[in-house]
Amino acid sequence: MTLNTTRRSLLVGAAATLALPAYIRRVNAQTVIKVAGVHASPVENAWNSRIHLAMQQAAEAGLIEYEFSEGVAATDYPRAMREYAESGVQLVWGESYAVEREAREVAADYADTAFLMGSSGGPEGDNFGVFGTRNHEAAYLAGMLAGKMSESNVFGSVGGYPIPEVNLLINAFRMGVKEVNADATFLNGFIGAWFDPARAQEAAIAQIDSGADILFGERIGTADAAQAKGVKAIGSLIDYTPRYPETVFANAIWNYGPTIEAIVADITAGSPVGRDYTEYSFMSYGGNELIYVDSMVPADAIPAMEAKRAAIQAGEFEVPIDANEPA
Numbered sequence: 001m002t003l004n005t006t007r008r009s010l011l012v013g014a015a016a017t018l019a020l021p022a023y024i025r026r027v028n029a030q031t032v033i034k035v036a037g038v039h040a041s042p043v044e045n046a047w048n049s050r051i052h053l054a055m056q057q058a059a060e061a062g063l064i065e066y067e068f069s070e071g072v073a074a075t076d077y078p079r080a081m082r083e084y085a086e087s088g089v090q091l092v093w094g095e096s097y098a099v100e101r102e103a104r105e106v107a108a109d110y111a112d113t114a115f116l117m118g119s120s121g122g123p124e125g126d127n128f129g130v131f132g133t134r135n136h137e138a139a140y141l142a143g144m145l146a147g148k149m150s151e152s153n154v155f156g157s158v159g160g161y162p163i164p165e166v167n168l169l170i171n172a173f174r175m176g177v178k179e180v181n182a183d184a185t186f187l188n189g190f191i192g193a194w195f196d197p198a199r200a201q202e203a204a205i206a207q208i209d210s211g212a213d214i215l216f217g218e219r220i221g222t223a224d225a226a227q228a229k230g231v232k233a234i235g236s237l238i239d240y241t242p243r244y245p246e247t248v249f250a251n252a253i254w255n256y257g258p259t260i261e262a263i264v265a266d267i268t269a270g271s272p273v274g275r276d277y278t279e280y281s282f283m284s285y286g287g288n289e290l291i292y293v294d295s296m297v298p299a300d301a302i303p304a305m306e307a308k309r310a311a312i313q314a315g316e317f318e319v320p321i322d323a324n325e326p327a
Contacts, residue, residue, distance in 0.1 A: 037068035143176020156212030197221030
C-alpha cells in the first residue's frame with residue numbers, strides 16, 4: 001500500500017506537534033532520555049542510593065543517559081537545576097523538600113524540560129511531576145515480625161525530619177507491630193538531618209537506654225547503635241543485613257526502577273509528566289519489598305506476616321497511610 005502525504009496533512013501534523021509541551025516535541029526525535037540527578041545528600045545516603053542505583057541500572061539497560069551532582073546545598077539547588085535544564089537534558093530529577101517554591105519556579109522557567117521531584121506537594125503544569133517514598137508496606141510487614149521478637153515490648157525508631165514520607169513509614173512500622181503485639185510501646189527521635197550517622201547513632205542509643213530492644217532505622221547510623229548495644233534493628237530502603245549480620249534481621253526495601261520506567265514511558269509516548277508518580281513505589285508495582293533472615297525470626301511470626309504480604313500484593317489489604325508526626 002502506498003501512502004500519499006498531502007501538504008495539508010503535514011501542516012496539520014505540525015500544528016498538532018506544536019501544541020505539545022516543548023520538552024515532548026524535543027524528546028520525540030530522540031531514542032534515549034537524558035537525565036540529570038540533583039542530589040542534596042551524598043549518593044551513598046540510603047534514600048539517594050536507591051535512586052542512584054536505579055538510574056545507573058536504567059542507563060546500563062539503554063533506557064536513559066544519566067549524569068548527576070551530589071551534596072548540593074539548598075542555597076545552590078535552584079542554580080544546579082537551571083544549569084542542567086540549560087545543558088539540554090530532557091529530565092531533571094531532584095528532591096524539592098527543602099526548596100519547594102524555588103524548584104517550581106525553575107520548572108516554570110524551563111517548559112522545554114521535564115522535572116521529577118521528591119516532594120511533599122502536588123504536581124504542577126505539564127512538566128513538574130512528583131513522587132513520594134513508599135516502602136511503608138514493607139515497614140508494616142517488618143513490624144509484624146518485630147512485634148513477636150521484643151522482650152521489653154519497647155520499640156524505637158530514628159528518622160530524619162518529620163515530613164509526611166518519613167512519618168507514614170514509621171507509623172506503618174508501628175501499626176505492624178501493634179497487629180501482633182497489643183502491649184507494645186514506642187519511642188521515636190528525629191535528628192534534623194538526612195545524612196548524619198553519628199547523630200542517628202546517638203539518638204538510637206538514647207532509646208536503647210530507655211528500654212527499646214528493637215529499632216526501626218529510617219536513618220543510617222541506627223543499626224550501628226543496635227550493634228554496639230546488642231539489640232536488633234530493621235533497615236529501611238536498602239539491605240543492611242550484610243553489614244550488620246547479627247543485628248539487622250529485616251529490611252523494608254525501596255525499588256525506584258518502576259518510577260523511572262513510568263516517567264520515561266510517559267516522555268517517550270508524548271504524555272505530560274505533571275502528575276504524581278508515587279504509586280509506582282507500591283508493592284503491586286514492585287516498588288517496595290520486605291527481605292528478612294528467617295533464622296533470626298521466631299518461626300511463629302512468619303505465617304501471619306506472609307499471609308498479610310500476599311493480601312497486600314493481591315490488593316486485598318491496604319496498609320493505612322498515617323502522615324501525622326509520631327510521638
